[in-house]
Amino acid sequence: METKQIPLNDLHVKLGGKMVPFAGFNMPVRYSSDIEEHMTVRKGVGVFDVSHMGEFLVKGTHALDLIQLVTSNDASKLVDGQAQYSCFPNETGGIVDDLIVYKKKDNDYMLVVNAGNIDKDWNWINKFNTKGAELKNISADICLFAVQGPKAVETLQKLTKVDLSTIKYYHFAIGEFAGVQDVIMSNTGYTGAGGFEIYVHKDHAEAVWHKIFEAGKEFDIKPIGLGARDTLRLEMGFCLYGNDIDDSTSPLEGGLGWITKFTKDFTNAPSIKKQKDEGVKKKLVGFKMIDKGIPRHDYIIKDAAGNAIGKVTSGTMSPMLGIGIGLGYVNTQHSAVGSEIFIDIRGKALKAQVSKTPFVG
Numbered sequence: 001m002e003t004k005q006i007p008l009n010d011l012h013v014k015l016g017g018k019m020v021p022f023a024g025f026n027m028p029v030r031y032s033s034d035i036e037e038h039m040t041v042r043k044g045v046g047v048f049d050v051s052h053m054g055e056f057l058v059k060g061t062h063a064l065d066l067i068q069l070v071t072s073n074d075a076s077k078l079v080d081g082q083a084q085y086s087c088f089p090n091e092t093g094g095i096v097d098d099l100i101v102y103k104k105k106d107n108d109y110m111l112v113v114n115a116g117n118i119d120k121d122w123n124w125i126n127k128f129n130t131k132g133a134e135l136k137n138i139s140a141d142i143c144l145f146a147v148q149g150p151k152a153v154e155t156l157q158k159l160t161k162v163d164l165s166t167i168k169y170y171h172f173a174i175g176e177f178a179g180v181q182d183v184i185m186s187n188t189g190y191t192g193a194g195g196f197e198i199y200v201h202k203d204h205a206e207a208v209w210h211k212i213f214e215a216g217k218e219f220d221i222k223p224i225g226l227g228a229r230d231t232l233r234l235e236m237g238f239c240l241y242g243n244d245i246d247d248s249t250s251p252l253e254g255g256l257g258w259i260t261k262f263t264k265d266f267t268n269a270p271s272i273k274k275q276k277d278e279g280v281k282k283k284l285v286g287f288k289m290i291d292k293g294i295p296r297h298d299y300i301i302k303d304a305a306g307n308a309i310g311k312v313t314s315g316t317m318s319p320m321l322g323i324g325i326g327l328g329y330v331n332t333q334h335s336a337v338g339s340e341i342f343i344d345i346r347g348k349a350l351k352a353q354v355s356k357t358p359f360v361g
Helices: 007-015 034-041 063-070 115-129 152-157 203-217 226-236 269-280
Strands: 018-022 024-031 046-049 052-060 082-089 095-104 108-113 133-139 140-148 174-178 180-186 195-201 280-288 301-302 308-317 324-332 340-345 348-355
Touching: 007 018, 018 063, 034 046, 034 226, 034 348, 046 133, 046 203, 046 226, 052 063, 063 108, 095 115, 108 115, 115 133, 133 226, 140 152, 152 180, 152 195, 152 203, 180 203, 195 203, 226 308, 226 324, 280 340, 301 324, 308 340, 324 348
Parallel strands: none
Antiparallel strands: 018 024, 046 140, 052 108, 052 133, 082 095, 095 108, 140 195, 174 180, 180 195, 280 324, 280 348, 301 308, 301 340, 308 324, 340 348
16 A cells, blocks of 8 residues: 655655654654653653544534444533544444544534544444434645643744633634634643644645744754654553554453443444443553563563463553553453563563553653
């Protein structure tokens, strides 16, 4: 399959971004070093171009009915200007994708989905759209900049009259930003470092990017690649679709019971409810390395006797903690916080401990 380009591809090349294929797109993985970029976001301000993400508009009198049917969370609870983390359960107990539902106003929603799943998700929603909600895939027209870090709000406030300090976590405003109308400014970061995500039409994207960098100059703002995005989200214990959750993991196994509401009917709800009542056999947990070593995707997790009890789904060296951290599925009896587990790293069983997430906070 041909690798697609995000609208500002050439700019990232010019900025020294190392471009790699990711989720079907040519994406900047780093500009300097992952650790330097990670620390920029934790201590100052950095900008991720995540324009590869997908955006669908869902409108009309049947918009909410459709969203309620295909997502696990209860979107009827949303107020205007609120966003909600959710997932699309499939019909076999797994997850089609995780997503964010944005409520602009009654009968007017936006769904933000993962880049690698745009076509899959679009087909999935359309399959259930039997009542005629208006659907529009605007993924190719929208650029998305995640401006993250403790200096993000100060940087962005220079570019808008909207008071960003009043926008709570998982809420958003639509207004003028950097001279452009109808920009979505959303407090829905994936780093735990604070900040906003800016949704802007691709025609204005490059001008807006430069204005953000001008505004953040005094804070030594930097472009940030996917490498640091991964270590930042892992320090928060956030799931990455395709690693930690996928078509074969149930929302309950993946620790997403909190976004699975049985107060309404949704795709495959009865079998997920049955699983809740009977209890899951495996669970996604966070863990910290006790012995020295870096856990990686697909490494085997063992018990003290050397029996395989699960698998690492995501792992890295935490730049903030200076130790290996990870997420992985383990048999439920080994899932309690404080449980001793062992990660098989190149034939050696290295000790680790099940930990609460976020790891950093």
